[in-house]
Amino acid sequence: MKEEEKQTLLKVIRQLLGLTTILLFGGIALALILIFGLPDLSVDKDKTTKNTAVEKVEVEIVDTVKYWQAPNENSLANNSKKDLILYGKDIIANTANYFGPAGKVSKNKINGMNCQNCHLDAGTKVFGNNYSAVASTYPKYRARSGATEDIYKRINDCFERSLNGKALAVESKEMQAIAAYINWLGKDVRKGKKPAGSGFKEMAFLDRAADPSNGNLVYNQKCVSCHKANGEGQWNETKTAFIYPPLWGDNSYNNGAGLYRLSNFAKYVKYNMPNPTYHNNPQLSDEEAWDLAAFVNTQVRPKKDISKDWPKIEEKPFDHPYGPYADGFNEAEHKFGPFKPIKSKLDLMKKEQDKNKKTS
Numbered sequence: 001m002k003e004e005e006k007q008t009l010l011k012v013i014r015q016l017l018g019l020t021t022i023l024l025f026g027g028i029a030l031a032l033i034l035i036f037g038l039p040d041l042s043v044d045k046d047k048t049t050k051n052t053a054v055e056k057v058e059v060e061i062v063d064t065v066k067y068w069q070a071p072n073e074n075s076l077a078n079n080s081k082k083d084l085i086l087y088g089k090d091i092i093a094n095t096a097n098y099f100g101p102a103g104k105v106s107k108n109k110i111n112g113m114n115c116q117n118c119h120l121d122a123g124t125k126v127f128g129n130n131y132s133a134v135a136s137t138y139p140k141y142r143a144r145s146g147a148t149e150d151i152y153k154r155i156n157d158c159f160e161r162s163l164n165g166k167a168l169a170v171e172s173k174e175m176q177a178i179a180a181y182i183n184w185l186g187k188d189v190r191k192g193k194k195p196a197g198s199g200f201k202e203m204a205f206l207d208r209a210a211d212p213s214n215g216n217l218v219y220n221q222k223c224v225s226c227h228k229a230n231g232e233g234q235w236n237e238t239k240t241a242f243i244y245p246p247l248w249g250d251n252s253y254n255n256g257a258g259l260y261r262l263s264n265f266a267k268y269v270k271y272n273m274p275n276p277t278y279h280n281n282p283q284l285s286d287e288e289a290w291d292l293a294a295f296v297n298t299q300v301r302p303k304k305d306i307s308k309d310w311p312k313i314e315e316k317p318f319d320h321p322y323g324p325y326a327d328g329f330n331e332a333e334h335k336f337g338p339f340k341p342i343k344s345k346l347d348l349m350k351k352e353q354d355k356n357k358k359t360s
């Protein structure tokens with residue numbers, strides 16, 4: 001072989017070696033990306049402004065998950081349907097103006113709170129107990145009543161429990177308006193589905209029972225400025241509606257309400273309070289949220305006769321604080337936890353029951 005040919009051959013070999021190295025490293029890098037995913041370069045662009053209860057807050061949620069968004073009101077054609085939907089929205093945002101102490105439709109039908117106090121931004125906020133999954137999942141069987149409930153029954157549940165008030169007549173214009181608004185919000189959700197961001201964000205259990213005395217300490221640091229020393233909240237000047245809604249006492253939700261269950265309270269508060277808080281930037285630890293739930297829900301509040309709730313006792317949730325129970329745990333354990341063992345027991349019972357159903 002001539003010297004010249006040798007050189008060319010060596011060059012080709014070197015180039016081939018180089019190429020192999022590049023391919024090798026490229027391959028390893030690709031494999032790593034496939035296994036561990038791309039590094040997270042996204043920035044949390046949550047823009048929040050300091051606010052009082054009445055100010056509207058601008059927020060832009062940038063997240064990897066595509067959360068549900070309410071339909072745009074501008075897409076509504078100008079007709080009586082639109083008027084009804086917007087009337088429903090206003091009742092949800094300003095319920096006290098219609099049914100509170102100086103209610104336009106009916107006085108003192110409710111405790112003075114608004115649906116929006118718990119269904120934030122008129123039931124549109126991501127993980128703010130929004131209404132996105134109502135149209136798609138009702139009518140449905142609910143274990144609390146042991147019956148199939150339609151949307152009217154579910155709305156009246158909140159009137160009678162969360163607002164500690166009286167049910168609306170189904171045919172009333174107000175009930176029809178609330179239902180029209182909630183159905184419109186969920187109109188693009190497929191039947192039977194719950195979109196990402198609906199209801200509450202899930203949260204881990206503690207390994208211990210929730211501790212009301214620690215909750216009291218957290219309350220005094222992080223909640224008392226708005227919800228006040230006796231949990232009474234703050235009325236507006238004319239005492240016709242709340243600027244800051246009450247957390248306990250005569251004007252609060254009663255012991256049959258959803259928030260009276262520790263898990264609902266903890267999830268609501270962790271991802272929404274102090275107001276305003278967004279689920280991707282919580283201000284409370286899990287322990288603080290559970291302990292706050294235990295503290296607030298051991299204070300005095302209105303009572304409802306709920307002896308007919310959860311007619312099938314094996315369907316009572318782990319945090320329903322009134323016996324009798326089918327799972328062998330007592331009322332104190334169901335009220336404060338630790339909830340993990342109760343939940344596991346209930347899951348096991350459910351599994352066995354399903355198995356028996358299949359074999360019989």
Ligand code: HEC
Pocket residue numbers: 092095113114115116117118119129130131133134154155158159162163178182199253257258259264
């Ligand atoms: C004190 C807080 C509070 C207030 C005020 C309140 N709700 Fe609720 N509401 C809840 C909670 C908590 C739940 C979820 C309960 C559960 O899943 O156990 C809920 C659930 C609902 C649901 C079912 C949601 C779903 O996805 O299944 C509807 C509908 C509803 N509320 C309507 C209303 C309306 C209308 C009003 C006003 C008339 C109202 N609520 C006022 C706390 C409240």
Ligand code: HEC
Pocket residue numbers: 051052053114116117118120121219222223224225226227243244245246247253259268269273274275276284292
């Ligand atoms: C800056 C004032 C502020 C602070 C601080 C604050 N909240 Fe709230 N909270 C509000 C407002 C305002 C609402 C009603 C939101 C709405 O209507 O849009 C609310 C609603 C609630 C509700 C649902 C309605 C009700 O009254 O039952 C609960 C529960 C709650 N807050 C608990 C807490 C807890 C617990 C803390 C402490 C971690 C806290 N909040 C801190 C202003 C505040």
